[in-house]
Amino acid sequence: MKNFDFKINQNSYKVKIVSQENNKIALEVNGTSYTVEMAKEVKTKKTPTLVRAASKRPAEPIKVNPTSSKTKIVAPIPGTILSLNIKVGDVIKVGDSLLILEAMKMENNIVAEKAGTVTTLNIAVGQQVLQNEILIELE
Numbered sequence: 001m002k003n004f005d006f007k008i009n010q011n012s013y014k015v016k017i018v019s020q021e022n023n024k025i026a027l028e029v030n031g032t033s034y035t036v037e038m039a040k041e042v043k044t045k046k047t048p049t050l051v052r053a054a055s056k057r058p059a060e061p062i063k064v065n066p067t068s069s070k071t072k073i074v075a076p077i078p079g080t081i082l083s084l085n086i087k088v089g090d091v092i093k094v095g096d097s098l099l100i101l102e103a104m105k106m107e108n109n110i111v112a113e114k115a116g117t118v119t120t121l122n123i124a125v126g127q128q129v130l131q132n133e134i135l136i137e138l139e
Contacts, residue, residue, distance in 0.1 A: 002016070018033075023037055072137055073138070074133060075129045079104075079129060080129075081123050083125060086099070087121070091118075098112055118137075119138065122135055
């Protein structure tokens, strides 16, 4: 099975492990056969498994502040702006499609959660945005 070279008190030993069953090992030391019994059984190491607990609450959509006169639409995930469906001055209603955001090769339709008038567009088609970056401001 395995060969080892030991040096103890200036003496060299060639040890060859012939076989191992549970806690008994057959070996040869400098050509002489021995059977030894280990004090404890050899335990094999187990690879630990990472277990992640499930989330205790479901994912919540981004909420807008209903009492504020200005509403900021932010990027829910990082991605690239594929198209803009609005321009400054447009009046939008709840549920209107504002833009298409591509993230991880998927197109995400970003819709209005609050009605208002578009006051600021901080993005352009083809621009890459980060998560929570302000895309549009409504009044």
